[in-house]
Amino acid sequence: KQEVTQIPAALSVPEGENLVLNCSFTDSAIYNLQWFRQDPGKGLTSLLLIQSSQREQTSGRLNASLDKSSGRSTLYIAASQPGDSATYLCAVWGNGNKLVFGAGTILRVKS
Amino acid sequence: ETGVTQSPTHLIKTRGQQVTLRCSSQSGHNTVSWYQQALGQGPQFIFQYYREEENGRGNFPPRFSGLQFPNYSSELNVNALELDDSALYLCASSLEGTSGNTQYFGPGTRLTVL
Numbered sequence: 568k569q570e571v572t573q574i575p576a577a578l579s580v581p582e583g584e585n586l587v588l589n590c591s592f593t594d595s596a597i598y599n600l601q602w603f604r605q606d607p608g609k610g611l612t613s614l615l616l617i618q619s620s621q622r623e624q625t626s627g628r629l630n631a632s633l634d635k636s637s638g639r640s641t642l643y644i645a646a647s648q649p650g651d652s653a654t655y656l657c658a659v660w661g662n663g664n665k666l667v668f669g670a671g672t673i674l675r676v677k678s
Numbered sequence: 679e680t681g682v683t684q685s686p687t688h689l690i691k692t693r694g695q696q697v698t699l700r701c702s703s704q705s706g707h708n709t710v711s712w713y714q715q716a717l718g719q720g721p722q723f724i725f726q727y728y729r730e731e732e733n734g735r736g737n738f739p740p741r742f743s744g745l746q747f748p749n750y751s752s753e754l755n756v757n758a759l760e761l762d763d764s765a766l767y768l769c770a771s772s773l774e775g776t777s778g779n780t781q782y783f784g785p786g787t788r789l790t791v792l
Contacts, residue, residue, distance in 0.1 A: 609786065664726050664733055666723065669720050
């Protein structure tokens with residue numbers, strides 16, 4: 568059974584800092600990994616999708632990496648801003664036509 | 679291109695009642711998945727519908743059922759509501775029922791069971 572773990576559970580940083588969010592998964596047989604952002608009480612916004620054959624994806628200040636063999640992914644956020652404050656969720660797509668999510672990292676960027 | 683929409687936004691029910699939640703998929707998408715997100719947790723997969731057929735189911739009891747219509751919109755029905763059913767219900771649409779395609783999520787329906 569696939570399990571996804573995200574570390575840390577919560578993170579508070581001053582504005583302008585670069586930061587890394589971590590995601591690990593137990594079954595390396597995945598098709599892709601997706602990072603999402605969720606604002607309080609809202610739905611999910613897709614940030615980046617990495618196919619299993621890829622090593623990383625970049626979008627603006629965000630960079631996500633994938634090491635399938637070790638079951639790890641990182642989301643790097645450069646020059647953080649208060650507007651980046653949200654919960655960040657990592658999810659993997661394996662067998663069973665479904666995404667398996669971690670519990671998320673709550674990020675607070677202080678101005 | 680319209681995004682994924684869900685209705686209602688919020689809903690309050692009492693234990694034992696039945697509820698129907700609705701989802702309209704993004705234009706051109708024929709696959710809808712439903713997830714339950716309890717407070718402080720990641721979403722949990724309920725089931726997926728692809729071209730009007732169930733195409734995968736998570737670890738939820740049969741009182742959670744669904745439907746997909748010819749226009750690819752979808753309903754989630756929950757019978758005999760329990761207190762633990764209180765959660766944010768999210769639907770996501772994608773192109774084709776296969777893996778590898780980005781899932782686009784709606785804003786969710788917040789269900790409270792008293």
